[in-house]
Amino acid sequence: MSLAFWLVQTLNALALGGLLFLLSAGFSLIFGLMRIANLTHGAYFMLGAYVGLSVLDASWGFFAAVLLGSLAIAVFGAAVQRFILARLGDRVLAQVLVTLGLSFIIADLCLMLWTGDPMQLAAPAVLSRPIEFYGYVFPGYRVFVVAVSLLVAVLLWFLIERTRLGAMVRAAVDDMEMARGMGIRAPRLFTIVFCLGCALAGMGGVLGGPILSVYPGLDAEMLPLALVVVILGGIGSLLGAFIGSFVTGFIYTFGQALLPDFAYVILFLPMIIILMFRPEGLFGEKSG
Amino acid sequence: MNQGGPLLVLALCLLAPLAAGEIFYINVASQILIAAVFAASLNILVGYGGLVSLGHASFFGLAAYAIALLTTRWGYGHFAAILIALLFATLVACVFGAVSLRATGIPFLMITLALGQTLWGVAYRWADLTGGDNGITDVRRPVVLGIDLIEPTAFYLAMVGVLLATMAFLNVFVNSGLGMSLEGARDQPRRMRMLGHGVRMVQWLAFVISGFLAAVSGICFVYYHSYIHPHSLGLATSAEALLMVIAGGVATLAGPLVGAAIVVVFKMVVSAYVTRWVMLLGIVFVLIVIFIPEGVVPGLLRVARRFRVGAK
Numbered sequence: 001m002s003l004a005f006w007l008v009q010t011l012n013a014l015a016l017g018g019l020l021f022l023l024s025a026g027f028s029l030i031f032g033l034m035r036i037a038n039l040t041h042g043a044y045f046m047l048g049a050y051v052g053l054s055v056l057d058a059s060w061g062f063f064a065a066v067l068l069g070s071l072a073i074a075v076f077g078a079a080v081q082r083f084i085l086a087r088l089g090d091r092v093l094a095q096v097l098v099t100l101g102l103s104f105i106i107a108d109l110c111l112m113l114w115t116g117d118p119m120q121l122a123a124p125a126v127l128s129r130p131i132e133f134y135g136y137v138f139p140g141y142r143v144f145v146v147a148v149s150l151l152v153a154v155l156l157w158f159l160i161e162r163t164r165l166g167a168m169v170r171a172a173v174d175d176m177e178m179a180r181g182m183g184i185r186a187p188r189l190f191t192i193v194f195c196l197g198c199a200l201a202g203m204g205g206v207l208g209g210p211i212l213s214v215y216p217g218l219d220a221e222m223l224p225l226a227l228v229v230v231i232l233g234g235i236g237s238l239l240g241a242f243i244g245s246f247v248t249g250f251i252y253t254f255g256q257a258l259l260p261d262f263a264y265v266i267l268f269l270p271m272i273i274i275l276m277f278r279p280e281g282l283f284g285e286k287s288g
Numbered sequence: 289m290n291q292g293g294p295l296l297v298l299a300l301c302l303l304a305p306l307a308a309g310e311i312f313y314i315n316v317a318s319q320i321l322i323a324a325v326f327a328a329s330l331n332i333l334v335g336y337g338g339l340v341s342l343g344h345a346s347f348f349g350l351a352a353y354a355i356a357l358l359t360t361r362w363g364y365g366h367f368a369a370i371l372i373a374l375l376f377a378t379l380v381a382c383v384f385g386a387v388s389l390r391a392t393g394i395p396f397l398m399i400t401l402a403l404g405q406t407l408w409g410v411a412y413r414w415a416d417l418t419g420g421d422n423g424i425t426d427v428r429r430p431v432v433l434g435i436d437l438i439e440p441t442a443f444y445l446a447m448v449g450v451l452l453a454t455m456a457f458l459n460v461f462v463n464s465g466l467g468m469s470l471e472g473a474r475d476q477p478r479r480m481r482m483l484g485h486g487v488r489m490v491q492w493l494a495f496v497i498s499g500f501l502a503a504v505s506g507i508c509f510v511y512y513h514s515y516i517h518p519h520s521l522g523l524a525t526s527a528e529a530l531l532m533v534i535a536g537g538v539a540t541l542a543g544p545l546v547g548a549a550i551v552v553v554f555k556m557v558v559s560a561y562v563t564r565w566v567m568l569l570g571i572v573f574v575l576i577v578i579f580i581p582e583g584v585v586p587g588l589l590r591v592a593r594r595f596r597v598g599a600k
Contacts, residue, residue, distance in 0.1 A: 037394045039342075039401075084574070092394060093340060094577045097534065100342075100527055101573025108567035220523060224405035227398045235395060261416075264409040271402070272387050279390040 007136055009257050010250075015142035015211060017249025018149025022204030023222060024229040024241045025156060026197025032173050032236025033193050036085060036095050040077075041201050042223030043103035048073045048202030049214040050114050053121055062124040069206035070199040077198025081191050103219060111216045121209030128210070145207055152200070153242055160238060169193060173236065225252070228271050234284020243282060298542075302448050306441065314440045320545075320552045321447040322508045325454050327532035327544035329501030332458070334530065335539030336467060337494050338474030339389075340397050342526050343404025344502055346384065349521030350407065351377040351503035352510035356424040357417070366430035374503050381499025385492045392477075392491075404526055411518035423517035427510050437511065450508060451545075454501060458541060461497070470494050471539075524566060531573060 027041045052069035056062065080102060088094045123141040131140045160166035171179040172189055180186050205214075212218065229248050233240025251270060255263035274281060305317035326348055333339045354373035358364040364372070388399040411418045418424065429437040437443045461467045472480045473487045480487050510516050519525065528551065536547025558568055 031394070035394070037398060084578070088577070093334075093534070096340060096342070096397060097530070097573045097577045100523075101570040101577070104524070104527070104566050104570030104573070108564055108570070112564070112567075220405065221409070223523075224402045224409075227402040231395065231398060231402065235398075261414045262410075264406050264413065268403065268406055271399075275387055275390040275399070279395075 004136055005257075008138065009253055011138055011142050011146070013250040013253035014246065015145045015249075016253055017246035018146045019204050019208045019211070020225055020229050020249055021149050021242055021245035022152060022200050022207065024226040024233075024245055025152075025238060026200040027226050028230050028233070028236055028238065028241040029169075029193055030197040031230070033169060034085075034190055035090065037099070038194075038197070039096065039099040039223065040080070040103045040106065041197075041226055042219035042221075043106040044073045044077065044198050044201040045205040045208070045222045046110060046214065046219040047076075047106050048205030049121065049209045049212075049218065050110050050205075051202070052206030052209055053114070053119055053214060056121060062122075062127075065121070066203060066206045070203040073202025073205075074195045074199035078191055078195040081194040085194075086187060086190065103223075107216065107219050114214075116216050118213050118215035120213045121206070123210035141210055145211065148207060152203075156238060165192070225267075228267060231271050231281060232274055234281025237281070237283040240281055240283035298545075302451075305444065311440045314444045316552065316556060318440070318444045318447045318512055320549045321444075321451045322505050322512060323529075323532060323548035323552050324545040325451055325505035325508065326502055326529050327536070327548045328454055328458060328541075329498045329505065330529045331533045331538060331540075331544045332461070332470075332494055332498040332501070334533050335543070336462065336470050336474065337491055339392065339491065339495075340530070341388075341400040342397055342523060342530065343384065343388075343400030343402075344498070344529055345521050345523075345525035346404045346407050347377045347381050347499040347502040348506035348509065348525065348529075349411070349516070349518075350380055351506035352516045352520055353411065353418060353424070355507050355510050356427045356516045359428065360424060360426055370507055373507055374500065377503035377506070378496060378500045381496050381503075382492075385495030385499070389488055389491050389495060401523065401526075404521070405523060408518055408522040411521050418518070421518070423515060425515050427514045427516070429511045429514070443512065447508060450504065454504070455541060455545075457501075462541065466490065466493060524569070527573075528569065531569065531576075534576065 023041065023045055027038060030036055030038050048069040051072045052065035055065040055068050060068075084098055085095065088098065123144075127144045128139070128141045131138045131143055158166075160169060168179070168184050168189055171182070172184060172186060176186065225248060229241060229244040231244075232247060233242070233244030247270060248267065252263060252267055255266040259266065278284075302317075305313045308314075326344075330341065330344045333341050333344070351373040354376050355369050358369035358372060359366060384400070384403050388396055388403065391399060412420055414420075415422075429443065431437065432446065435442050437446055469480065469485050469490045472485065473490050477487050480490075506520070509520065532547035532551045533544055534547070535550050536543030536545065554572075555565060559565055562568065
C-alpha cells in the first residue's frame with residue numbers, strides 16, 4: 001500500500017475523530033455535571049443531520065444547515081431536560097428509560113419523515129475542493145471538519161476553564177451541594193449545559209452528513225462509538241473525550257480499511273485494555 | 289408463606305391457551321413464555337443485582353445465531369447444537385461480565401450497551417457468516433422423544449417445561465447464599481465487602497447465570513420463529529426485555545412473566561393497527577417513567593391497596 005493511501009486514511013481518521021469529539025464532548029459534559037447518561041445522544045446526532053438535510057434541500061446553504069441543525073437540537077434538548085429529565089431527580093433507571101425511549105421515538109420519527117433511503121448531504125463546493133499538498137491530493141471537506149472540531153475544542157476549553165460560566169460548571173461538578181450553597185443556580189446551569197451538549201451533537205450530525213451520509217440506524221451506530229470514546233477517555237473529562245475521539249477515529253478507520261469484517265471488534269480492544277488497568281478511563285477521576 | 293395460591297393461578301394461566309384450543313392463542317402463549325424466560329434472566333441483574341444492563345440481547349442473539357448456523361449450515365444435530373450454543377453464549381457472558389463489571393451503575397450500563405452493539409454490528413457486516421440483513425432462515429424445530437415440536441401444542445408444552453424449570457431454578461437461586469449476597473451487594477456493597485464477601489465475584493457469577501438463561505430463551509426463540517436477524521442482538525431487543533422487567537416490577541419472581549405477557553400482547557394487538565412499534569415502545573418507556581415509575585404490578589398493587597383501605 002502506498003504512502004498516499006496511508007495519508008488519506010490518516011485524514012479520514014482525523015475527520016472521524018473530530019466528528020466523534022463533537023458527539024462525545026457533549027455527552028461527557030452532561031454526564032460530568034448531571035450524572036445522566038444521555039442515551040438520546042446518537043439520535044440527536046442523526047436528527048441534526050436530517051434537519052441539516054432539509055435546510056440544504058430548501059437551498060439555504062450549508063452554513064445555515066449547520067446553524068439550524070445545532071439550534072433545532074439545542075431547543076429540543078433543552079425542552080427534554082426541563083420538562084422531563086429535571087423532574088426525575090437522580091433516579092438512574094428512570095433516566096435510562098426516558099432517554100432510551102426518546103431515542104426510539106426520534107429514530108422512528110426520522111424514518112417516517114425522511115424515509116429509509118440513505119441520503120447524502122452535499123458539502124459546499126468551496127469546501128469540497130481537493131487540497132494539494134506536496135504533490136498529494138486530499139479531500140478538502142475532511143480538512144475542514146478537522147479544523148472545525150479543533151476550533152470547537154479550543155472554544156470549549158476556553159468556556160470551561162476561562163469563563164465565569166465554566167467556573168460555575170466546574171464547581172458544580174466537583175461539589176454540587178457546596179456550589180449550590182454559594183448561590184449557583186444549578187437547574188439553570190443544567191439546562192445550559194444540556195443545551196450545549198445537544199447543540200454539539202446536532203452540529204456533529206450536519207458536519208458528518210457529507211462524510212457518513214444519513215440513514216436509519218446512524219443513531220445506533222454513533223451512540224456506541226460515543227460510549228467507547230467516553231469510556232476510553234474517562235467520563236466527564238473534556239480532555240479525555242478529545243484524546244478518546246481521535247484514538248477511536250484512528251482505530252475504526254484503519255480497522256475498516258485493513259480488516260473490514262472486524263473493524264467493529266477491534267474498536268473494543270483498547271476499551272477492554274483500558275478497563276482492565278484504569279477502569280475510570282484515561283483522564284477520569286476515581287469515584288467512591 | 290403460602291405459595292399455593294400463586295402456584296394455582298400460574299397453573300391455570302399456563303393451561304388456559306390449551307383450553308382455548310386455537311393455534312393462534314397457543315402460539316401467542318409460546319412467545320410470552322420465551323420472552324418471560326428472557327426477562328427473568330435480565331431480572332437477575334436488574335432486579336436482584338441492581339445492575340442495569342443494556343446488552344443482554346447479546347447472549348440471547350448469540351445462542352440463537354449459534355443454533356441457526358450449527359443446524360442449517362454445519363450439519364450438527366439439535367442436541368449437540370443446543371449444548372454448543374449454551375456453552376458458547378455462556379463463555380461470552382463470562383468475558384462480557386468480567387469486562388463490564390469493572391464498573392457499576394451508569395458506566396456498567398454504557399459498557400454493556402457498547403459491547404452488545406458491537407455484536408449487532410458484526411452480525412450486520414459479517415454477511416458471509418451471518419447472512420447480514422437477510423438473517424438466517426429455515427431453522428427446523430427438533431423432534432424430542434418422538435414428538436415433532438413443529439406441532440404448536442407440543443412446542444408450547446416444551447416452553448411450559450422450560451419456563452417452570454427456569455422459575456424453579458430462580459426460586460432456588462434467589463433464596464440461596466449467592467442470591468442473598470447478590471442483593472446484599474446491590475444494597476450495601478461496602479458492608480458486604482467488609483464482611484468478607486467478594487462483591488465482584490458474586491456479581492460476575494450472577495452475570496454469567498443470567499447470560500446462560502438468556503441463551504436458553506434465545507434458543508427457544510430461534511426454534512419458534514425458525515429465523516434469526518441481527519435485530520435480535522441489538523439495543524431494541526435488550527431494551528424490550530428491560531421494559532418487560534420494569535413493567536412487571538423488578539426483583540419479583542412473577543414480575544418478568546407478567547411483564548412479558550403485557551409487552552407481547554400489547555405489541556401484537558398494536559401491530560394489528562399501527563406499524564410503528566419502535567416509536568410506541570419509546571412512548572411507553574416515557575409514559576411508564578412518568579406515571580408508574582415502580583412498575584405495573586407494584587403500581588397496580590398500590591392502587592388496589594389504596595382501594596381496599598378506602599373501602600373499609
